[in-house]
Amino acid sequence: MENKSIVSIANYTKEKIQYLLDMATEFEANPNRKLLEGKVVATLFFEPSTRTRLSFETAANRLGARVIGFSDPKATSSSKGETLKDTIKMVSNYADVIIMRHYLEGAAQYASEVTNVPIINAGDGSNLHPSQTMLDLYSIYKTQGTLENLNIYMVGDLKYGRTIHSLLMSMQKYNPTFTFIAPKELEMPEEYKLYCKENNVKYIERQDFDEDTITDCDILYMTRVQRERFSDLMEYERVKNAYILKANMLGKCKPNMKILHPLPRVNEIEYDVDDSIHAYYFQQAQNGLYAREALICDVLGITLEDIKKYGTK
Amino acid sequence: MVAALENGSVIDHIPTDKLFTIVQLLQLDKFKNEVIIANNLDSKVMQKKGLVKISEKFFTEDEISQLAVVCPKIKLTVIRNYKVVEKREINLPETLINIVKCANPVCITNNEPMRTYFNIHNATRTAKCRYCGKEQSLDNIKLK
Numbered sequence: 001m002e003n004k005s006i007v008s009i010a011n012y013t014k015e016k017i018q019y020l021l022d023m024a025t026e027f028e029a030n031p032n033r034k035l036l037e038g039k040v041v042a043t044l045f046f047e048p049s050t051r052t053r054l055s056f057e058t059a060a061n062r063l064g065a066r067v068i069g070f071s072d073p074k075a076t077s078s079s080k081g082e083t084l085k086d087t088i089k090m091v092s093n094y095a096d097v098i099i100m101r102h103y104l105e106g107a108a109q110y111a112s113e114v115t116n117v118p119i120i121n122a123g124d125g126s127n128l129h130p131s132q133t134m135l136d137l138y139s140i141y142k143t144q145g146t147l148e149n150l151n152i153y154m155v156g157d158l159k160y161g162r163t164i165h166s167l168l169m170s171m172q173k174y175n176p177t178f179t180f181i182a183p184k185e186l187e188m189p190e191e192y193k194l195y196c197k198e199n200n201v202k203y204i205e206r207q208d209f210d211e212d213t214i215t216d217c218d219i220l221y222m223t224r225v226q227r228e229r230f231s232d233l234m235e236y237e238r239v240k241n242a243y244i245l246k247a248n249m250l251g252k253c254k255p256n257m258k259i260l261h262p263l264p265r266v267n268e269i270e271y272d273v274d275d276s277i278h279a280y281y282f283q284q285a286q287n288g289l290y291a292r293e294a295l296i297c298d299v300l301g302i303t304l305e306d307i308k309k310y311g312t313k
Numbered sequence: 314m315v316a317a318l319e320n321g322s323v324i325d326h327i328p329t330d331k332l333f334t335i336v337q338l339l340q341l342d343k344f345k346n347e348v349i350i351a352n353n354l355d356s357k358v359m360q361k362k363g364l365v366k367i368s369e370k371f372f373t374e375d376e377i378s379q380l381a382v383v384c385p386k387i388k389l390t391v392i393r394n395y396k397v398v399e400k401r402e403i404n405l406p407e408t409l410i411n412i413v414k415c416a417n418p419v420c421i422t423n424n425e426p427m428r429t430y431f432n433i434h435n436a437t438r439t440a441k442c443r444y445c446g447k448e449q450s451l452d453n454i455k456l457k
Contacts (some may be wrong), residue, residue: 083426083427104424105421105446106443106444107444111446124421
C-alpha cells in the first residue's frame with residue numbers, strides 16, 4: 001500500500017530536506033498553528049521513550065490535533081500476544097497519523113505496509129530514527145547557515161550510535177569532512193566507512209581528543225560511551241574519561257563551532273561547558289519540536305504554503 | 314542403468330557437497346514417484362558433480378529460487394513426453410520473497426507472522442533485508 005509514511009529520510013533529496021527545513025523555520029517563528037484541528041494523532045510507544053514522545057505530542061498539540069496512544073506497551077494488547085499488524089490495523093480505524101516507536105528493527109517499514117494511514121517512525125530498535133536526524137539537520141542548518149562543506153566531528157560511541165549513522169548518511173550529499181573520534185572498541189563500523197568511500201565522502205579517524213584536535217571543527221557531535229557496550233571492562237576503564245568534553249578544551253575553536261548531543265548525557269560533556277557559546281544541545285532538543293511539526297504536516301499533505309498562509313491569518 | 318524420463322525435471326551441475334542439501338530441501342525422501350539421485354559423477358565443467366532426476370515434478374518459481382540460493386549455477390532441464398522442453402542455468406532472482414530467514418534476531422520478520430523480503434546483490438552474493446536493513450552472505454543464509 002502506498003502512503004506518505006516517513007520510515008527513513010536517508011534517501012530524501014536535497015530539495016526535499018530543504019523543504020522540510022523551511023517548514024521547521026516557519027514553526028520556529030510560530031509553533032502554534034492549528035493546522036490539524038479536528039485531526040487525531042496516535043502515538044504508539046511499544047518501547048518507552050519519554051523525550052521523543054513528549055516532543056511529538058507537544059508538536060501535535062501545538063498543531064491543534066488531539067492525541068491518543070500509549071507510552072507503555074505493558075498496558076496494551078501486544079503484551080497479550082497481539083501482532084503488530086493487528087494493533088496498527090485497529091489504531092488505523094481511529095487516527096489520521098500514527099507515530100510509533102518500536103524495539104524491533106524494521107517495525108515501522110512493516111507497519112507502513114499494512115495500513116493506508118501514514119506512519120512516522122519514531123525509532124525502530126537500533127535501526128532508524130528519522131525525526132532525530134531531521135532535528136540534527138535543522139540544528140546544523142540553523143547554526144551554520146548551510147549544510148554544505150562542513151567539518152563534522154563525531155565523538156564517543158560511533159559503533160552503536162544510531163543517530164550518528166543516520167546523520168552520516170543524510171549529510172553525505174552536502175560534501176562534509178568527517179572526523180571520527182572513538183576508542184578502538186567503538187569505532188565507526190566498516191560498512192559506514194565503506195559507504196563514505198563509495199560516495200566520495202572524506203573522513204579521518206583518530207583516537208585522541210583534546211583542545212588541538214578540534215580547532216577546525218564546525219559541528220562537534222558528542223555521544224555517550226556506555227559501559228555495557230564493552231566486552232572488556234578494563235578497556236572501558238581505560239577509555240571512559242578520554243572522550244569527555246571540558247570547557248578548557250574550547251579555547252582554540254572556531255567561533256561558529258557548535259556542540260550537539262542527542263541527550264541524555266551522563267558525564268561526556270562537563271557541566272561547565274553548558275555556559276559556553278558553543279553549547280547547543282538544549283536548543284537542539286527544542287528544535288526537535290519544530291522538526292516534528294514539519295514531519296507531521298508533511299505526511300498529512302499540509303504544504304509549506306499552507307503553513308505560511310496560516311501564519312498570516 | 315537409468316531409464317529416460319517421460320515427464321519431469323533434471324537438476325544437473327550440483328556441487329557434490331550440496332547434493333543432499335538439495336535432496337532435503339526438495340523433500341525428495343517423501344516423494345512417491347521415481348527419483349534418481351547420483352553423486353560424484355564425472356563432469357567436464359566441474360570435475361565431479363551431483364545430479365537429481367525427478368519424475369512428474371515441475372518446479373514452481375519459489376522452489377527454483379530456493380535452489381538458486383543453495384547453489385548458484387545449477388542447471389535445470391524440464392522434460393515432457395521424452396523431449397527436453399526447457400534447459401537453463403538457474404540464476405538468483407533480484408528479490409527473494411519469503412524464501413530465506415533474516416539472521417538478525419531483533420528484525421521484525423523474526424517476530425511477526427509475516428513474509429521476508431530480501432534484495433539480492435549478485436556480485437557479492439549478499440542479501441539485504443528490506444525491513445532491518447542488515448546484509449548477509451548468501452553462503453550462510455538460512456531458508457525459511
